Amino acid sequence: MTTYNDFVIRFANVNGSGSASANGMFAKALFRMGLPVATRNIFPSNIQGLPTWFEVRVSEKGYLGRREGGVDIMVAMNAETFVEDVASVKPGGFLVFDNTKPLATHLKRDDITEIGIPLTDLLLPVFTDIKQRGLFKNITYLGALAALLNIEFDVITGMVATQYKGKDALIAPNIQALEIGRNYAQQYLPCPLPCQVKRADAIGDKIMIDGNMACGLGAIYGGATVCAWYPITPSTSVAEAFEQHANKLRVDPECGRRRFAIVQAEDELSAIGIVIGAGWNGARSFTATSGPGVSLMTEFLGLAYFAEIPAVLIDVQRSGPSTGMPTRTQQGDLISSAYASHGDTKHVLLFPSTPKECFDFTADAFDLADRLQTPIILMTDLELGMNDNLSEPLEWDDSRTYDRGKVLDADDLEKVERFGRYLDVDGDGIGFRTYPGTHPEKGAFFTRGTSRDEYAAYTESPEVYEQNMERLLVKWQTAATLVPKAEIHSTDQRAGILFYGTSALPMQEALDLLADEGIYLDTLRVRGFPFGEEVYEFIDKHDFVFVVDQNRDGQMKTLLITEGELDPAKLISVLYFGGLSISADTIQSQVSEYFTAQKLPRLTEVKS
């Protein structure tokens, strides 16, 4: 039986061998044929020589989470991992390999189909340079896959032309390598396979972009003028994306100079210090880091909370603790970010689930930081940040203006009898600030981490200190009304499921799997912290709520219990923390097991 547009293909390569470009073209070709695709790069913390895998899931239904239970097609190009790669093919699946040397008998499986292509032999007479031969091997299997899976060849050759635009000498040999693969497959292999693709119209005007790129663009559109950062996987490409685009989009057309400053700092402490110094002086500024960087930034984050300075931090989370698995994903920094620092501190968090939200929330974060005069932390992760994800196109409302918050200029100060930096004039917990150098006589104040009164004067008065800390809680309540509202889908079920960030990717598939078992759940996707009223209402309304966390300790559940003073028994954790992204199968099996263990009724049973 032939199946269309529904499979998982995995490429096993050695990192540093040039496979990323060919594999990327494979995914892009399917995208350009109108198919929803999800890509996942599983790579080591290493530059050359270690195993790396690239996985593409094609799903016309739009299921884009990681799928468990083996792959349909394995392109096994790494001798070192060959044994486990063969083992990971689903029964009935296909193994694509270089059969210049025949497959060892002990590796043969009779439940899968071998697709041998003598890549080395095919390329030996054509490319004399050994390095070139290695690189074109990737392109050659791409050509073979085009024939095997029925990928439109024009789409691929078109991509080669775009990719090597300006390096025309590379186009012809790449096309040649593609054709060698395709011709061999057409002549000797059962093309097309029963597992194949056909053009569809399932993606509309969507784009394929990684979350870090979207964050970098969001920072440009959000008006960031200062970026300070320190290299750390998986966040590095946020700063790089910002710089790459700002070099084009933020140049003064008359003088050619840059309307932004970017500094690679000596460490994360310095990066956040620069951001806070710039924020204090009225520039929109941001940094990007990952868990270990957040740990290093915590002293400064506490100062910014207490001294009430706008700052934006993009935390691309990875597996911890400590260095953990630096090239694997996790949602492990919720607690360390929400309460980063000593003393009483709480930070506003935003949870994007798609590249579009990475863009929107990054831009919004600058408005929120200025409005709330406090750090805003965007909680993304490696899964979203470093993989090309299908996304709604980015959009900007040209009538939008930046909300610079409560800032008094010189004219405003003239009208104020006595300026008090920390006076809560409006009752929302937010005082008025001034930028340095605004007025010759009025509005200057001394910013400090030590206690001060409403006029910014030093004091150690217990009453004044408490009053200030209480005001910061009023501001926290204001923040709860300003962060993006949770996204809720309800059909008045007894149980709900609450999730955030990249757990959204496999959620629809998990819900469909559960529905097949008679389990129906209302859903809530958290998008901001502090939680809005709608989050507590949702939990209140349901008998129990599953809370999906990609960490061991159920950090979102902890935040909910702590901040909402909720009964822990009502919240049931669904957990995954293995460093890959959470799958629909994981969600489905944990929810289903809970229903079984608790002898909860399923809708099918009730109906029958």
Added chain:
Amino acid sequence: MTFVTKPRVHHPKLPVNEIGLTRRDYEGPVSTLCAGCGHDSVSAAIVQACAELSLPPHKFAKISGIGCSSKTPSYFLSKSHGFNSVHGRMPSVATGANLANRELHCIGVSGDGDTASIGLGQFAHIVRRRINMLYVVDNNGTYGLTKGQFSATNDKGSTSKKGLPNLYEPIDVASLALQIGASFVARSFSGDKRQLVPLIKAGLMHKGFAFIDVISPCVAFNNHNGSTKSYDYVRDHSETVTVSDFFLPQEEITVDYDPGTSEEVHMPDGSTLRLHKLDEGFDVHDRVGSLNYVQSRQAEGEVVTGLLYVDPDASDCHEILDTVQRPLNELEEAELCPGNDTLQAINESFR
């Protein structure tokens, strides 16, 4: 601790500067540091320097870390914003502040614990970044606020107030600044206003990173026999290599200085720095020579003071980053946001 406001009554005969202000307009509230603290003399020298330069007293950004020294920015230039930030992290905050608004004069005040211990990394890297600022270290060799522990600038063998010797080698922050590439390096003594005020003025007008290491004795914990940062020790063991005299182009500010050969350094803002060399052989444009001289005198137990090095043609961080002339914090949507049409073209590149 109290917050004391000084009365704002001026003596009618207080001299006014070019912009009609008196020195009182550059002061801050009464210091809460110990009576006789060298740091208060440094603050007073900053007040005098800014007043004499006729700079608008609200056009400064005063940044500090943590410690006795870092409290001082609240005691001068009260019309300007100040930021008492995190221990050892003044350089990063100052970097951000300067990137946001290049038009403000940035003064960073730090201590020896702040700069030579917890903040040594940040210090080294702000030198590399060439932030246009005046960086002053109030260097007393001790941790005052935590009651007298040795700092990293304290000389080996120097004794604490309790009589215990310091076992470790000192870090000379002026030598370090020279070695890493600061474009203006000076050292002075808090009790030597005649030398310190012109140095501060020159440092403020220097385009690029200006560093002044000010030996500033701690009267409470490090001003006893056995300390090499006491008033008496420094007076007895300092050697002045240069006396600088600072001129704005409009009017000469005369200072009573020792005679000697002179050299004029033209500063980028059009002002002139006149150097008086006490030592015929001392060349303030020779980084390596200066470093050698400071180190060799130090080996003899001498503290070399004066302007040690200056590069009048230095670049600053904004030039390195090629940023626009207007302060970044003044740019608005039209200059910052590329708009939706551009975004749609960007979308197309991701299809």
